[in-house]
Amino acid sequence: MAPQTASWIILFLPIFMAAGILFFGQRSKFVSSGLAIAGAGIACVLSWMLFIQGADLVVSTNWINLGRLDSPVPFTIPIGLSIDALSRPMLVIVTTIATLVFIYSTGYMAHEEGYCRYFAGLALFLFSMLGIVLANNFVMMFIFWELVGVSSYILIGHYYSRDSAGDAAKQAFIVNRIGDFGFMLGILVFWGVTGTVLFSELPGRLDAFHGASGWLAVACVLVFCGTVGKSAQFPLHVWLPNSMEGPTPVSSLLHAATMVAAGVYLLARIFPILQHSPDALTVIGWIGAITCFGAGLIGLQQNDIKRILAYSTISQLGYMVLGIGSAPVSGVAMFHLFTHASFKCLLFLCSGSVILGMHHEQDIWKMGGLKNKMPITFLMMTIGGLALMGCPGFSGGFSKDLIIEFAYTKGPGWFWLAAGGVFLTALYTTRMLWVTFLGAPRSDHAKEARESPAVMVIPLILLAIPSALAGWPFIQKHFFPIEEPVGVPGWVGFLIPGIFAAGVALAILIYRGAPQKDPVLIPFFANRLYLDDLYAQIVRFVQDGTAKASSWTDRWIIDGVGVNFSAKATWACGFALRFLQIGNIQAYAFFFGAGVIALLYVLISK
């Protein structure tokens, strides 16, 4: 198959599947999941095909032409797909993980309400995500960016009868909108100054900024706002832990492996532009460094298994953003995105398996001793955990080390925040694994837990392979060829495993035995650094106040005078006009004649 055709099929197949599921999936669960898995599977095969062929390709068509058809058109909006060194591995990651999660979902959601709606949402998400990956211009990427937001909203709010799910869905959407507003402004600045939105043309036209390099940094940081929202960086990270209200496979696919990584992908996509603005890269690096350390602190004191993983996701996304800010190539961040996608997806799917085994109990202090009840899940989650902690030899170790080394070349601040993050990650991950799987059961559910069905366990095993191996150089070189940083002293290479070992050891020291509740209590961390409360206060005072004022204005001034008065007046005009329509033929003929006279008067009068 020609690569052009393949790329169009990859993009549009999922949306057709989504439509098919909505129309035909209502009656049969098999049709719903079958269509979704078929769509993802075919896209996956084609993505691997494009990856192996390795040919660069841009297919572009004009979506809307406004203007003359025969001449060079004054304004067109293109839809273009670009297959290049960046999008090929990303396609493979997204479609492969999506296929595995779709299969896993058939087991996890087997007895849930809204099966058809769920799979239609997943297929819609896949379409939107692939649009982001393939987009060759800002406008198209922004459209799909928003579509991803919509599908995330639908999927987080899947259990819409629960208030918390509805609130989480709204929060995720609104917080993302804040970031997206900046993103949109950034696009407008780029378009206004350079006159193009194509990623391939932009780096060559940055001369248009010359004399105002500040504006370039502003534009880059504005676009970065989109990343801050979508990739849950400080200070817009608050939505991601709450998004865990969605079904666990959704958390795994959207809120760990792919969608939240879209922000990092965006940065990698515009990396040739970012390189012209060191100021913007500094801002990006600091946000990443703060996020990877801060989220680790919060993760230490969470009790919900999915929330621990959510904060670890935020922290790892921080590493990726730091990688963009500190490394000379975007491949460093993309490499961590790649390893993170597999091990974090694995961890979430394992947690889903635990949650299902525990009858939807998510508090780790009600678990314990699950090692013997769910041996495969335990083994797989340990592999995922080791990869997450950056254990040498596991995928996460390779990619994280690389980012930390590049951070070292840019100064001690980023380096120590990143290295501290390793310690925190080791600490909270070991805590989670230890409390969940070792020791004695802490509840009846934990005593009766059973291993999950094969359809859920097999994806775990398939994901465990890349989680362990994907970082090794023999695999890495096919995906992200990167040159080692120069000027990093030898002790850095030993320090990081040392920090990792210290974190694991400290966790075992604290949580050994089988404590019934957390022996360490740090309210500042447990309460998420009080950031959520701060936002709630801000919302209460600033937003509610504004809302009251604007509600008053809306009701009395806009509605009263503007809308209702003019609506009534318009309606009255229409009502009056109706009396011209008296149904009498002589009258009509008279009006006709009057019209002729009026028309001729206007035409002929001087």
Place this chain on the structure above:
Amino acid sequence: MNPISLEVFVVTLGIAMLMLESFVVSTDKRYLAWLGIAGLAIAFGASFFARPEFIPPNAPYASFYTADGMAMFFKRFSLLATILVLVMTIDYTSVIERFVPGETKGAGVGEFLSLPVLTCAGLMWMVSATDFIAIFVSLELVTISFYVLVAYLRRSEGSLEAGTKYLILGALSTGFIVYGITWIFGVTGRTNLAAIAAVLPGLPAASHTALLFGVGLVLVALCFKVAAFPFQFWVPDVYQGAPTPITAFLSVGSKAAGFIVLLRVLQPFLDFGPLHGKLETILLLLAGATLIYGNLSALPQRNLKRLLSYSSVGHAGYLFMAVASLGVAFARPAIEFYLSAYLLMTFLAFIVMALVSRSVGGDDISHFAGLARRSPWLAGAMLVAMLSLAGIPFTAGFMGKLFIFGVAIEAGHYWLVVLGALTVACGFYYYLLVVRAMYWQAAPEYAPEISVSLAGRVSMGALALLIFIVGIYPQSLLAFLG
């Protein structure tokens, strides 16, 4: 293939259907509808092989017949509209049988099916006509067929009244067009539009007033055809009284052909400097007045058929916005695009309305209450039609309005665009009124099942799909425009 053979074929088809009706003893006339649909579909397919090069240069009709891109596009447009009318008629035969007296069952259905085919031939000639004589003859062929069709339900007072009104006012407008043509002929000595364009620059300035008088009278008649203010008074009464398939046909086919003739007739005069200013002024006034009248009058409507008739006037207003901006190169494609979108959404709305009113026994908006619960598919189709008519993004109607407004902005008619945007807001109100009734109001007590024929289902599905395809990817339609 010579393009004129398409019209010849369609006329032959219409006559053949009449003959079959007379000589075949069968009370079920649906085979005639299928024959007509098949024949028109063949003509539609054949139209892609018709090329203007195949018209012999010395053919007697060569001077008044053109087969340029616009003509070919609207020949296909008319064929498609007629096919949809026949599809609607299949589900409408029971009404015809009730209101047309006859000895046997099925009397009158055959003529009702063959007349639209003959009308279609008229429409196809109309869009090709480049000579005032040809324009007049084809216009009359269309109009006279419509007189019969509108008044076809002989036992229905509404239909008869509508027919009478249409006949009298139509005759009035015919009088004006003939009178206008004689004035233009008197000044220029020509009836051929190309010949007139060649003669115009050599005319003495003193004759310009006489010329404007003639053009004004022709404009009056064409405004009557396309339902522009102040020549639209017949529209609500005739639309409401006519059989629903004919209302749809009148609203789409007659209007589209009217606009094509308008474009052809106005072009030489608009290109002629001394007349340009005056004509543009009057077109702007007509556009503004039509927009205001159509949209405001629709606001208090509670009857869907009347509402659609006012909306048809409103849409003529949007089209006039582009006619008044003909100096812009994109104006012509914009008009053609809008008319195509208008065909899709209007037919979709009328098909659903015909089905619902046949089963519920009325076409007030209140008859649509709770339709979403009873027949979700029909309600969904109506929803698509209403959203597109109102101009929601990603529907064909939105793109049509976008192009029209873009053209008007390029021509510098800013106040007209502001007016257009305001009237679009009115449109949202009255179109969504229907949506509200379908989705948020309880069904009336008498709410029987609505059965839909396969042809009806297929055409509704295709229309709804096309509305979205054209709305999401307008290039797909723009590529076909002449």
